[in-house]
Amino acid sequence: MFLEIGLLLASFALLYVYLFTYYSFWDRTCDISSIHQEVYDAYPNERFVGLFTFNKPNLFVRDPAMIEQITIRDFAFASDLGDSNDPRATPISMHLINASNDHWRSLRTKLTPTFTSGKLKGMHGQLLECADSLVEHMKTIESAESFETRELIACFTTDVIASCAFGLNTDTLKDRNSLFRAFGRATFSITPTRKIFRAVRRLLGPMARFISLPGGIKPELIEFFINTVNETLEYRKKNGVVRQDFLHLMNEVLEKEREMVRSGQMDPNDPHVFDHATLVSNSFVFFVAGFETTSTTISYAMHELALNHRIQEKLYTEIVTVSAKHNGQLTFEAIQEMKYLDHVISETLRLYPPVPALTRKVTKDYRVPHTDVVLPVGSFMTMPIVALQLDPSLFPDPLTFNPDRFSEEKEHTIVKGSYLPFGSGPRICIGARFAKLEIQVALVKILLKYNIVKCDKTEVPLTRCKASFMNVPDKGIWLRIEPRTTVAA
Template structure:
């Protein structure tokens, strides 16, 4: 201790200079990765790399990605740094197609770190890797075929009618409502009936347990958001900062609910055409081998299989994890898309009226009934939903991790195993070469002519290839049905509480409004 006090100011200054110089050389070395490879890169900021605005919660993920995407508009790919970790941003639709489809075997994983002991609900399809993911994906795919989803349509109708009844009184009074919460109640009920076979009563009961659970999943603090980014860049940090992404309350509730539903159905010999029934069948089969052929009506879902087999034991936690991600992804993405769509329809009343006219004329052909076939026949509805997902993609970026050393075609750039590749969905969706005047809500971006002129991989609200969103058809149908029922009965307009322009929440990785979607609702003039 005496030596510490005897240190002279010059010695303190010398040690400080040595420490500063060491840190400076460390970061200079780390940030030389892309320069050595001859890849154009966005200048990093010590110690944040290229995600300073996201780390400091100044910008939402989607907004930050647009800035990075626009930095080098002529480059097919650009080097960036996630803190000190090199990450490649891919801008070229053809290269994106290679990563997601053609050369998928080199990019099979998402690069999301998971501690299964710490996070019992973390072993879901979104996070799983390698053969275990491939096996489980092939087993869960049958639930999401068009035929199976059509069989669930009557359950969705039931939930949509409940939403209509819930909104009748405020519409008669011309009240102002936060629409994200209103449609989230609808989405929660849909998932309850179609996935769990349970009535969650999220619309009629303000204290619905599963609606509360849904809110808890997406509640986050500034510290939690920062730690999540740290864990993403440095998976080993999970050992130092073992923070749970999903609260204990949610873990316990979902696992208990799934277990109770399974036990009840098996004990009472109850069988339904839903997601839970598939999980029960998988559990009863015990271990499933990965040497079985993959069957899917979607050719992009056919993954290449090797002769080696992988045992997958369907434990209670693994099954509950699949139900959990179905619940979270199902209600959040659909309710987000629905609320953002209502926001744009309120801002663009001419689009709202044109869509309402299509709904009216179509329902006349179907004797006033909203049917599965009626919804599938509405072309303008499809354009409106597609345009909503362009402006507000559920996930503003897609990640893939390099699983085998890969040389980018036509270059000498070699990507090593474990490196992250990021596809900037928001950047692509707001690129004027693909979507003229991208800030304007224009459903005609999805006319046949516009689609034909645009590269397929410039529009990726659900990803592409074998790791695309397995519930895409389900989510789209749920959102379209909600719009049909809402516009058939109500009109939506902006009010004093409507945020113009909308501000995105920087604490949440999915696309979300920071202060909600506030609109005025009125009964429709019949």
Template sequence: MYWICEFVMNVILVLFICSLSIYAYFLYSYKYWARRKIPYLEPRFPYGNRRELLCYTKGFCLELMDLYTQIKNRGWKFGGFYGVVWPIFMVTDPQYIKDILKKDFQYFIDRGFYYQKYQPITHHLFNVDEVLWKNLRTKLTPTFTSGKMKMMFPLIDQTTEGLLGAIEKSIDKKQDIDSKECMSMFTIDVIVSCAFGLNSDCFNDPNHKFRHIGKEILTRRNILELLALIISNFAPDLALKMRLPSTKPEALKFFKDIISQTIQYRKENNVKRDDFLQLVMNLMEETQDTDFPFTLDQLVANVILFFVAGFDTSSSALNFSLYELARNQDIQDKLRNEIQDTLKKSDGKLTYDTLNQMSYLQQVIDESLRLYPSVPILQRKSVKEYTLRDTDKVLEKGTLITIPIISLHRDHEYFPNPLQYDPDRFSPENKHTLNQDCYLPFGDGPRNCIGSRFGLMQVKTGLVRILSKYKVNVSPSMKIPVQLDERVFLIQTTEPIFLRFERV
């Protein structure tokens, strides 16, 4: 019996020593910002400043809003906090934001997001580091010019038939429409058509494989997946050693199989189509004999990015735009008048050029993206040591930096009455009074969103086709105003937005 007691005591002693070591490590880590002489929010063991994340009660986006408010209320232009044990630097002042995103971009060229460096099929434009990013950006930029958008516009406009058909059915059946679901089906149909050259037809098949895989990619179903996400975000080197997947393996296989099959079919049958897939296929052929060829893995990775980044962000912009237009009938009427007047001048034809002639339409979308930015935060990582303007404060190489877009967009210092929906903020008369360094729906600087033109094009097309034919109302069953869901990263509401349509 003695040896059993001795064994138990030794185990307890080892656990005690390990606990003390972990606690000491945390305490040392929590002095990081103090050692750098940078103001910071006091952390608490063991979650730092991210208690809600570990308790799974609040997502990163809305939790950052709380941290932003704490930093601003202290009068700081920047400040440090801790994601569990990892130090993160938050910027709240427009001038420092401009420095990081544009003026001193060469210090912050990386986003700092985790990706599987050992898996080339995950190397897409959003997450790769400096050298590979420069190479990819140079190659892909020509695929998103105005000319290329004009070429793809008919594909998008054709896809609105399914959307309008769903609205017609809802009117005939006197049913409300789940706006988010409806807009997601529309944007998935658009992306599948433009990125894969296929017809998903989600309105007739809501459980289509593309719709299913889109939901799977954006969903974290259990605590293990959440833990993997936390490690990937805050300790990418550890995630790499653990070989944590940055994209779900089943999603990678699905996309690679379908893209490879489509490419093979087009080559064997000499099929060419005015879509994104054709553009990157051409890019692969044009660069195959160069020093830095655009590979099949890079093609697949960036088509996946086009799908993931395109459908949910654009559906969100459409969803919230329609919601606010339904709440503000005077704004809706003004926009409809502009749409109808512009279409009359072009004999009822909607083209890429006429779409971009609608200035008030752009104001409406600008205001929707201000109040409900599709991507609520920006992240950067310092690639070399950097001294902050007019200070002696130095950021070490590898420092993670976060810029809370939604907090800036809803800050009364930069946007008076920030919760009021007012497209006139962005009118030609008023736009120059806004601090452009605080309006960042597509990021800013050299690493801004390369697909912003495409995203705006599909949102504008959807709104024009809907509002030219239908009046939008909020369902009487809805509680107004909607509440943002605190448990998710991307902007969503706690309850679905239900809209009611009637023919004009």
């Protein structure tokens, strides 16, 4: 017995050393996007390349048409995300990203109404309030020679999600040590050890939930998050508070299905029942997806506007002109009229997509289009977003920031399957419209008050962080602001 335990521990130790060496090698050399770029560039005439993830085949797809087919028409064959965990792994894992097959379809159907135009319009006022707080706080850095943009904007997006998801006023801009901000930092804190254990979780599959792995979010922060959700729900129920935010909308689904179970319309043992764990878990994933990727995109946009003053002024002119048509009010409709703003955001997402690649897991044996190659269940597919969106054959002069690529005159030239910042097909990001609105409101409010300019610490070009699975800058984004001499309302 002791021999078997010793051998098991020795095996895990050897695996750890091997993986640590493996990931440390890449940490010393380049980021994941650059690795994908090397593979992409090495086979310029191929539609796909065969790789392996551990012992599983991994189809590295270069062809936009094949990506369209895989993610849309052949979705049933690869409907799971390649980096998902077992939904039962932790108290906050029963969410949309980890759900698969029928469970995912059921959950997606229930959550989609949360992001309708009407629901987003109802949250517009909360977004404006958070953006006003951001601009008010920026007065404290007007005279600074530089400031790190991502940390500032991450505090703003944390406040947005706390408000629009939970109805809470966290004021993270003033309290950088708030537990909400700490929870957000911990979620995206990546170390070599954590990268290793993420890989191990993928390798172990359902077995991962029986093993407590280090390197993740601390239990006390998970407990804080769960308690926040529970206490907010209890307070609202006790005091009759109704607020049209994500938490309220999900709680409506929860209460509806509880009533259906009580009335016999739904089987209490149905694995797809929207229960409390599902509510908490999806609150978590909305929080995580809502603050990090959005804050990074806003920061990247500010970086490019600082480098391209002509574009910044053209955007400022549009903002002033459109808001004047709406009596100086930044209504939901006014924001939607700002077409050049939309182009600026689209081009930012092309140059700096938050996620470097789409990954899919094969759920039914899949014959690769126009070949005799059959990928067995459990295989992976990788679609390199960064490499595609920087391909000069798809986007001429790809390193130049050019929002006009997305103008009405030119948008038809964008090849389907080549532009994927929010994903593609049924698994496209459910919160994309909310994220876009959040980015729009933040940029409009900032530009109405400030010129964004370079500083001595501005890095050009930006280097990517080698430790992260996300497409984030290694040394931050350092900029400076100057109050506009003529300030619009």
